[in-house]
Amino acid sequence: MASEDDSVAPSPSGDSEPFNVEGYARYRGRTMISRLLFIAERCSDPESQMDALRLAYMKIKRTEDTQLHRRVVKMTNGRLGPEYGLDQAWIDDVDRRMAHGKDELQKDVSDAQYRLYEEGIRRALADFGDFYYSHGHLADAFEKYVQSCDYCTTEDNTIQMYLRVILVSIELGQFSYVSHYADKAMKASCSLSPLTVGKLLCASALAYLHGKEYKLAACKFVEMRRALGIRYTEVVTPLDIGTYGGLCALASFDRTELVKKVIDNGVFQNYLEFVPQVRELIIDFHERRNSYSIKSTLEKRRKRGRSEWRTLVGDFSSANVLPRLDFHGEKEEDRRQECSEQ
Incomplete structure (x- = not known):
């Protein structure tokens, strides 16, 4: 919304205010990491940049998102030392577990569909969406969450799945879906x-x-x-x-x-x-x-x-x-x- 020149300031909070990067990132999950990377990209103060990248690196290593790991390593460009470099062993381990987990989740979906068990299908698809979300595969997570909505058997399940669709849509920047599913959720129950x-x-x-x-x-x-x-x-x-x-x-x-x-x-x-x-x-x-x-x-x-x-x-x-x-x-x-x- 601002021009390119306006998007960078001498310090993120003004000359007279001390800036606590960790205190500023008061979010949970992927949003906290996104905020930290935003600070690192937009802030011209080197110390704050490095604090944001250091914290983001540590937070990402607690997730299963190897794409974000590669991104933050590229952004640090070696400025934080070798301990904040690319962890190929961690990436390989995550990728191995992801391949195994994907096979297991696909089997769960197939089994539930074979038994025509709607609640089982919903849970399996929701778990599949959570799995993709945790690995940063947001488009795949969105697809599984939307599919799971078709198998909801209670109002509460429907609302919870709509909220998951909304969350991943916000991260994808697909705000037409955000608006659509927020409206659907409001109309789905009289006792929210x-x-x-x-x-x-x-x-x-x-x-x-x-x-x-x-x-x-x-x-x-x-x-x-x-x-x-x-x-x-x-x-x-x-x-x-x-x-x-x-x-x-x-x-x-x-x-x-x-x-x-x-x-x-x-x-x-x-x-x-x-x-x-x-x-x-x-x-x-x-x-x-x-x-x-x-x-x-x-x-x-x-x-x-x-x-x-x-x-x-x-x-x-x-x-x-x-x-x-x-x-x-x-x-x-x-x-x-x-x-x-x-």
Whole structure:
């Protein structure tokens, strides 16, 4: 969303803030590794780059994903020393176990299909999808998860399989599938748990965000359930929800909507507590504080902020937020006067 020049900053968090790479990667599973590699690719601070690559290397060795292992080794380019080099013995061992596991799982699927046992077919296909997912074969995992949906015999099984399809679709960047299966899951049951509803709202919001439909994304983010909290960190953290939801609301809501859906929304305020800068921008906009100071804050954050600030704020600043800061008929001389008084 930002230009190539904007995607790299002198430091990932600003000159005055110490940057803890491990503390920043507050995710689970493959998403944590993806974030670490993102930091290593985008951050121009060599120490932070090496910290991210070192941690990613160790995390990947706890998985079965040899493709990611090769990628991180290529990115380190020998800069971390021989102990962070290509581990061919580990790769060969993983590949051997994968070949054996694939044969066993295919046998399980065939046996269940021969017996026409729907629940057995569903479990076997879901296990096959999990197997491919753990090895980083995301397209194959997606295919098995989708196939398993056809053999679900309970609402709970259906919802769980839809959530797996959504997870791998997000990683593949296939957001049309994310939106489709989130909608299907919402309609599949009348008794979804608050946690499941939160996950589905989050998935829909991310799909809208990817499509730059900021108001629709904001509406989903601000509906977020308290139950979600830190229980969907294989996809997002509370900081992400506060950042994305707050900026989408600032980009698309008028002041009445900001009050009703954001400022007076106790649950979403909990997420904004993780990003006080976003909360303050929303309050400044609502209270008609001078547009110059808000623009300056956005620009400062775009240049010096963390990666999600640099990409999202870079896009919003140029296309959405800044044009709206010429406040509703407010005269230019009034704005200059307000600035001079402050």
